[in-house]
Amino acid sequence: MPKKDKDGEDVKPVESDNLSDDGLNEVDLVLEKLTELPGVGEATATKLVEYGFTTYESLAVANANELSAITGLPQTLAQKIISSARAQLKFTIKTAYELEQELKDVRRITTGSLNFNKLLGGGVETKAVTEFFGEFGTGKSQLAFQLSVNVQLPPEKGGLQGTTLFIDTEGTFVPTRIRSMAEAQGLNPENALQNVYWIRAINSDHQIAIVEGAKDFVQKHGVRLIAVDSVTSLFRSEYPGRENLASRQQKLNLHLHSLLRLAEIYNLAVVVTNQVMATPDMFYGDPTRAVGGNIIGHTPNNRVYLRKSKGQKRIARLVDSSYLEPGEVVFEITTQGIRDPQE
Ligand SMILES: Nc1ncnc2c1ncn2[C@@H]1O[C@H](COP(=O)(O)OP(=O)(O)O)[C@@H](O)[C@H]1O
Numbered sequence: 001m002p003k004k005d006k007d008g009e010d011v012k013p014v015e016s017d018n019l020s021d022d023g024l025n026e027v028d029l030v031l032e033k034l035t036e037l038p039g040v041g042e043a044t045a046t047k048l049v050e051y052g053f054t055t056y057e058s059l060a061v062a063n064a065n066e067l068s069a070i071t072g073l074p075q076t077l078a079q080k081i082i083s084s085a086r087a088q089l090k091f092t093i094k095t096a097y098e099l100e101q102e103l104k105d106v107r108r109i110t111t112g113s114l115n116f117n118k119l120l121g122g123g124v125e126t127k128a129v130t131e132f133f134g135e136f137g138t139g140k141s142q143l144a145f146q147l148s149v150n151v152q153l154p155p156e157k158g159g160l161q162g163t164t165l166f167i168d169t170e171g172t173f174v175p176t177r178i179r180s181m182a183e184a185q186g187l188n189p190e191n192a193l194q195n196v197y198w199i200r201a202i203n204s205d206h207q208i209a210i211v212e213g214a215k216d217f218v219q220k221h222g223v224r225l226i227a228v229d230s231v232t233s234l235f236r237s238e239y240p241g242r243e244n245l246a247s248r249q250q251k252l253n254l255h256l257h258s259l260l261r262l263a264e265i266y267n268l269a270v271v272v273t274n275q276v277m278a279t280p281d282m283f284y285g286d287p288t289r290a291v292g293g294n295i296i297g298h299t300p301n302n303r304v305y306l307r308k309s310k311g312q313k314r315i316a317r318l319v320d321s322s323y324l325e326p327g328e329v330v331f332e333i334t335t336q337g338i339r340d341p342q343e
């Protein structure tokens with residue numbers, strides 16, 4: 001039965017699919033929290049939730065123009081809401097020492113290639129979002145599969161003994177590939193397949209809702225890797241062209257922000273893929289900068305640009321890292337999975 005607000009209007013629930021048993025309660029909580037902001041009544045709160053603004057953080061990082069364009073709220077109200085969200089957020093001041101202590105929890109998942117690991121400072125890190133971007137066939141999905149297997153390994157073998165939540169937006173997930181990669185790593189293939197939770201996102205709102213609703217699932221099932229393959233394709237097809245660029249980027253930024261929050265809270269790794277168009281509709285200058293925009297906005301992140309080399313060899317280039325040295329390495333896609341080149 002659809003929920004009604006005070007005025008008898010339908011309240012659109014944030015659907016959490018199978019990931020959470022109490023989706024409706026969560027929506028109530030979100031609405032309650034939002035209406036605590038000065039200037040936000042139930043109707044406005046409902047509208048904000050409908051467009052994916054479910055946390056103070058998501059509002060605090062928005063800008064008034066975009067918020068107004070996306071939700072249809074007047075710009076003055078949008079500005080007021082953003083300001084109240086910023087005021088509500090207690091920006092925590094920490095010492096550098098405390099921050100260093102927190103970062104000591106960061107763990108790494110092996111990619112299967114020592115070269116690649118080295119490029120990433122030891123592997124794909126937790127508490128961060130790592131983006132693999134490149135053209136079709138450059139190995140983005142293969143990397144996501146490999147990491148879904150490797151996260152299950154014990155720490156001494158480069159894993160976290162965790163499970164994966166795999167959000168598939170293109171229908172390109174291949175279970176038999178998980179099986180062969182697991183066998184090659186000496187894992188029981190049936191167990192390895194059981195440890196990868198797969199969900200197909202059917203549109204961008206669904207994709208957003210899956211992540212918004214994933215909290216309990218992540219905790220309950222020991223998820224240490226969330227893979228979104230691809231993070232951009234649904235947004236691209238639903239918000240085509242330059243005229244939709246601002247709202248598309250805004251939605252993507254919020255989505256990545258929720259992913260990053262999960263990464264930080266549960267000390268897990270987030271890996272997203274982003275396909276570069278060969279004949280892009282919006283593509284200017286250096287592909288490592290322009291493709292899909294800097295989709296992760298201001299969130300700390302690692303971006304890896306992938307391109308083809310000879311045969312099954314691929315080149316990975318780290319771009320825009322906040323603390324790692326930029327560089328390039330070669331790896332190979334083999335029947336066993338991601339490896340260093342053999343010759
Ligand atoms: N079972 C396999 N054994 C060896 N190579 C594979 C296997 N499956 C896929 N590949 C290779 O992976 C590449 C495609 O990578 P993929 O990750 O699907 O690209 P994308 O970047 O488009 O996601 C192809 O070069 C393909 O040959």
Ligand SMILES: [Mg+2]
Nearest residue numbers: 140141142172
């Ligand atoms: Mg792919």
